[in-house]
Amino acid sequence: MTRNTKPDFYALSWRLPIIIWQALFFLGPIVFMIAMSFFLVKNYRMTEAFEFVNWGRMMTRGYFWDSYWHTIWIASLSTLCGMLIAFPVAYTLAFRASENTRRMAIFLLIIPFFTSYLVRTFSWFVILSESGVLNAMLGWVGLGPYTMLNTTFGTLVGYMTLTLPLVVILQTLAMANIDRSLVEAAHNLGCKPLQTIWRVILPLAKTGMIVAAVFCFILSFGDFVAPFYLGGSQDPTLPILIIDTTKSGQQWPRAAVVAIMMMLTLFAVAFAGIALAYRKRAMS
Amino acid sequence: MRSAVLWIYTALVFAFVFAPILFSVVFSFNSQRFPTIPLGEFSTEWYAKILADPDIWQAALNSLIVSSCTAVLATFLGFCTAYSDYRYRFRLKGAYLALILLPPTIPLIIMALAMLAWLSKIGMSGQLYSIIIAHTVLTAPFAMAVIRLRLNQMDENLEAAAWNLGGSEWATMRHVIVPFCRPAIIAALCLTAAVSFDEFAISWFVSGLNKTLPVAILEIVQGNIDPQVNAIGTFVFLISMSLIILAQIFLVGRQLKGHT
Amino acid sequence: MSGDLVVFDDVRKSFGEFVAVKQMNLTIGQGEFVAIMGPSGCGKTTTLRMLAGLEAPSTGEIRLDGRVMNDVKPHERDTPMVWQSLALFPFLSARENVEFGLRMRGVDKATRTSRAMDWLDRMGIAEFADRNVATLSGGQRQRVALARALVMEPQILLLDEPLSALDAHLVIRMQAVLTQLQRELGITFVYVTHSQSEAFAMADRVVIMSQGEIAQIGTPKEIYRAPANRFVAEFVGRNNILSGTVTAAEAGQARIATPSGTFTVHGTLTQGQRASFAVSADLVHVHSERPEAENTLGCRLLSEEFVGSVVTLFLESEDGHEFKVQMQERQLSQFDLKGGEALWLDWQAAHAHILDDG
Numbered sequence: 001m002t003r004n005t006k007p008d009f010y011a012l013s014w015r016l017p018i019i020i021w022q023a024l025f026f027l028g029p030i031v032f033m034i035a036m037s038f039f040l041v042k043n044y045r046m047t048e049a050f051e052f053v054n055w056g057r058m059m060t061r062g063y064f065w066d067s068y069w070h071t072i073w074i075a076s077l078s079t080l081c082g083m084l085i086a087f088p089v090a091y092t093l094a095f096r097a098s099e100n101t102r103r104m105a106i107f108l109l110i111i112p113f114f115t116s117y118l119v120r121t122f123s124w125f126v127i128l129s130e131s132g133v134l135n136a137m138l139g140w141v142g143l144g145p146y147t148m149l150n151t152t153f154g155t156l157v158g159y160m161t162l163t164l165p166l167v168v169i170l171q172t173l174a175m176a177n178i179d180r181s182l183v184e185a186a187h188n189l190g191c192k193p194l195q196t197i198w199r200v201i202l203p204l205a206k207t208g209m210i211v212a213a214v215f216c217f218i219l220s221f222g223d224f225v226a227p228f229y230l231g232g233s234q235d236p237t238l239p240i241l242i243i244d245t246t247k248s249g250q251q252w253p254r255a256a257v258v259a260i261m262m263m264l265t266l267f268a269v270a271f272a273g274i275a276l277a278y279r280k281r282a283m284s
Numbered sequence: 285m286r287s288a289v290l291w292i293y294t295a296l297v298f299a300f301v302f303a304p305i306l307f308s309v310v311f312s313f314n315s316q317r318f319p320t321i322p323l324g325e326f327s328t329e330w331y332a333k334i335l336a337d338p339d340i341w342q343a344a345l346n347s348l349i350v351s352s353c354t355a356v357l358a359t360f361l362g363f364c365t366a367y368s369d370y371r372y373r374f375r376l377k378g379a380y381l382a383l384i385l386l387p388p389t390i391p392l393i394i395m396a397l398a399m400l401a402w403l404s405k406i407g408m409s410g411q412l413y414s415i416i417i418a419h420t421v422l423t424a425p426f427a428m429a430v431i432r433l434r435l436n437q438m439d440e441n442l443e444a445a446a447w448n449l450g451g452s453e454w455a456t457m458r459h460v461i462v463p464f465c466r467p468a469i470i471a472a473l474c475l476t477a478a479v480s481f482d483e484f485a486i487s488w489f490v491s492g493l494n495k496t497l498p499v500a501i502l503e504i505v506q507g508n509i510d511p512q513v514n515a516i517g518t519f520v521f522l523i524s525m526s527l528i529i530l531a532q533i534f535l536v537g538r539q540l541k542g543h544t
Numbered sequence: 545m546s547g548d549l550v551v552f553d554d555v556r557k558s559f560g561e562f563v564a565v566k567q568m569n570l571t572i573g574q575g576e577f578v579a580i581m582g583p584s585g586c587g588k589t590t591t592l593r594m595l596a597g598l599e600a601p602s603t604g605e606i607r608l609d610g611r612v613m614n615d616v617k618p619h620e621r622d623t624p625m626v627w628q629s630l631a632l633f634p635f636l637s638a639r640e641n642v643e644f645g646l647r648m649r650g651v652d653k654a655t656r657t658s659r660a661m662d663w664l665d666r667m668g669i670a671e672f673a674d675r676n677v678a679t680l681s682g683g684q685r686q687r688v689a690l691a692r693a694l695v696m697e698p699q700i701l702l703l704d705e706p707l708s709a710l711d712a713h714l715v716i717r718m719q720a721v722l723t724q725l726q727r728e729l730g731i732t733f734v735y736v737t738h739s740q741s742e743a744f745a746m747a748d749r750v751v752i753m754s755q756g757e758i759a760q761i762g763t764p765k766e767i768y769r770a771p772a773n774r775f776v777a778e779f780v781g782r783n784n785i786l787s788g789t790v791t792a793a794e795a796g797q798a799r800i801a802t803p804s805g806t807f808t809v810h811g812t813l814t815q816g817q818r819a820s821f822a823v824s825a826d827l828v829h830v831h832s833e834r835p836e837a838e839n840t841l842g843c844r845l846l847s848e849e850f851v852g853s854v855v856t857l858f859l860e861s862e863d864g865h866e867f868k869v870q871m872q873e874r875q876l877s878q879f880d881l882k883g884g885e886a887l888w889l890d891w892q893a894a895h896a897h898i899l900d901d902g
Contacts, residue, residue: 007372007374010453010454011368011371011372013364014364014365014367014368014371015364015368015372015374015380017360017361017364018361018364018365018368018380018383018384018424019380019383021361021420021421021424022383022384022421025399025402025417025418025420025421026383026386026387026421027383028402028406029395029398029399029401029402029403030390030398032398032401032402032405033394033397033398033401033402036401085297086297088290088293088294089293089294089297089298091290092290092291092293092294093294096287096290096291105298107532108298108302109301110528111305111525111528112301112302112305113479114475114478114479114482114524114525114527114528115305115482115520115521115524115525116482116484116498116501116517116520116521116524117482117484118484118498118501118502118505118513118517119304119305119308119501119513119514119516119517119520119521120304120305120308121304121505122308122501122505122513122514122517123303123304123305123307123308123311123514123517124304125505125509126307126311126318126319126509127303127304127307129318129509131318131320132318132319132320133307133319133320133321135320136320136321136322137321160300161301161304164297164300164301165301168297193286218389218391219391221391222390222391222392222393222394223391224393224485229505239391239393242393242394242397243393246397246400246489252397252400252401255397256397256401259393259394259397259398262391262394263390263394266390266391270389439629439631439634440629441627441628441629441631442631442633444596444598444618444631445625445627445631445633446633446644446648447597447598447617447618447619448596448598448618448619448621448623448624448625449619449624449644449645449648449692449693449696450619450620450622450645450648450649450696451619451644451648452617452619452648453619455619455648456619459644459647459648460633463633463635463636464633464634464635466635
């Protein structure tokens with residue numbers, strides 16, 4: 001029962017805890033990080049200041065921009081691969097599977113979220129290595145060995161490990177909500193299957209699809225494990241840059257600059273996604 | 285025919301998703317240091333090794349403390365927020381909900397850096413409770429979502445019925461709302477514990493010398509290939525899985541019962 | 545009936561722009577069974593919720609046993625309610641549900657258990673005391689809800705469409721249970737419903753509401769035979785309503801010219817004014833030949849509807865006005881009716897009831 005009432009002691013007892021907690025330990029850290037990007041580091045000690053030194057330094061460094069565009073490129077590639085690989089699975093689960101199978105499949109896909117991503121990555125490291133399981137299997141049919149670690153392929157395998165379950169779930173939910181009679185109507189009107197997907201299913205599932213793509217991008221963009229362990233980190237992504245800057249040089253303010261640039265980029269992507277999702281389609 | 289192709293493809297993608305988990309378990313019982321096919325002999329060597337390692341024991345204990353404290357705090361905060369959202373309409377409610385729901389959408393590495401900087405600033409970094417604080421921020425939204433869904437299933441007059449029978453708001457909370465939400469509360473405890481148990485980025489940044497299991501794994505992995513990781517991973521996997529299945533049983537099991 | 549228990553004194557309730565209840569004045573006596581009836585959105589449930597303290601009046605005063613209740617919190621009142629959804633606590637057994645109110649009032653365990661068991665026994669469901677309420681049937685759950693409210697031994701019981709979820713045959717049974725309980729306990733029942741049959745079967749007095757206002761208060765018979773206005777006449781149903789201009793008026797009688805004909809009514813009207821009257825469908829008679837009577841009218845039969853042994857005929861006059869006639873099935877068998885047949889209607893002038901709002 002939702003009612004507009006003056007907040008009394010009882011109401012505030014339930015409303016305030018999260019406000020206080022998040023102000024202290026969520027807004028606090030984020031705001032402080034933004035402030036920190038203007039601090040100075042002298043003799044390995046951080047002093048509070050309001051200078052644009054860190055921003056000036058990072059924004060004019062070639063390695064930052066190399067890393068920035070490389071991260072955007074590889075996260076975009078991951079998003080494209082993730083969306084394409086997941087689509088047939090989501091399509092099958094949404095339109096070919098029974099209610100129970102679909103529920104079971106989604107439950108299975110939730111499991112990876114709660115298993116150590118690190119351990120799974122390490123597992124791929126072993127599987128993909130020069131003398132690993134995959135190369136051994138390829139060897140039986142006379143192929144390889146291929147170098148798969150320390151390549152973009154390796155990074156992508158890691159990203160897919162991280163993102164595929166979520167992308168499949170989001171795509172499935174987006175398509176499972178489509179009224180099946182619309183799809184059947186399209187078939188009856190002589191729409192070919194691929195045409196139906198393109199003309200009927202995708203426009204109807206647009207919002208969910210964009211949400212899936214945005215999440216895939218966010219996860220890939222912010223992950224340091226896949227590019228570090230499977231991609232060999234020779235082209236460091238922004239998260240690796242943050243770790244290196246924080247862990248080795250005490251240059252927290254510069255790391256903060258990188259982090260803020262990442263957040264701005266993600267905001268831009270999320271807003272672009274929302275704009276795209278809610279843009280009115282031109283009616284033909 | 286086309287259906288068969290689609291199902292085979294689906295099975296392959298599921299195989300891709302579960303292959304690393306499966307191989308990790310298999311490798312943990314494999315005698316080879318560099319596991320490949322054909323597999324080596326069955327061995328519990330890696331388990332023996334981690335069980336003999338006091339650092340791992342300490343990390344496991346730390347993980348246990350962190351995840352159980354996180355679960356309690358995050359579930360409490362999630363419950364408060366879910367109830368406020370269910371019961372009241374107020375100004376700036378959108379901002380209020382955003383405040384709790386946003387953290388999981390921010391990359392962990394950024395949260396890690398921000399947490400490290402802020403907790404150092406206020407003199408609270410490098411402790412076990414630093415991790416608990418950060419994990420609570422991260423997992424409270426999951427608790428909130430699970431409990432909010434349960435409140436949606438509540439008869440909209442149930443709370444008023446308790447007032448009507450002489451229960452004050454606090455008594456009604458204790459005797460009606462909390463018992464009604466109990467399955468969701470237990471599920472939320474399990475889920476938040478599971479997420480906290482596996483998180484490594486933030487823990488790595490803010491924990492100082494107090495390693496949790498995932499941080500221990502991270503440090504071993506940085507060194508070289510060491511199948512100990514698979515043994516720890518299998519152990520962690522078992523714990524997480526039990527928590528998830530427990531959560532699922534409480535959520536789905538109670539729902540079925542409620543509908544009969 | 546000894547004195548007033550509930551008084552609504554100029555009570556008004558608005559939610560933002562929407563006015564749910566307008567200037568309500570209503571008095572309910574001790575031991576009275578009052579039904580508040582009206583279409584959905586008429587303000588009847590809001591009225592009940594104000595009585596329980598779940599909504600506060602915007603203006604005006606509600607008094608219960610002489611005490612002003614406006615600012616009394618719901619849990620500080622003694623106004624237990626039986627809810628449309630029953631609102632049983634799903635995680636408690638039947639007995640624990642009944643004990644709930646006593647537990648909230650701090651009654652000790654032994655006392656509350658014995659009082660709860662007494663009530664479960666009285667409702668005939670003692671054997672289900674330890675069953676989870678989710679496993680009980682609709683009728684049994686209904687009885688738990690009643691016991692849960694009545695175990696509080698209140699002066700007044702509020703009921704919000706409590707029978708609307710039950711099957712038809714259970715509704716009749718529960719009506720008997722409720723009526724009997726109310727007589728035995730001698731407490732006030734305020735019963736909100738949209739069902740005419742429930743209200744008329746049980747209540748001493750019926751309050752009909754429309755758009756936040758009281759349209760009529762009266763005994764079931766008064767409302768049935770003498771609807772105050774067009775809304776009540778239409779809402780109560782099975783009334784034939786005719787409107788026209790008064791052509792002659794003298795000595796408590798008047799002639800009203802309507803498009804269907806000119807008819808005599810009893811009542812004081814002035815010549816030239818607009819007037820409407822209602823004739824209950826069961827007071828209209830059907831003839832194959834034109835009868836010698838005060839008010840007669842030629843009609844064509846459209847259709848028949850059988851409910852049990854009661855038949856309703858739907859007819860149409862020459863000007864296209866629809867008429868309803870209700871009679872026993874055996875009376876109908878005198879006629880050999882076919883659709884489209886020409887028939888004659890008649891009713892006594894004394895049975896035509898003049899409506900207030902013209």
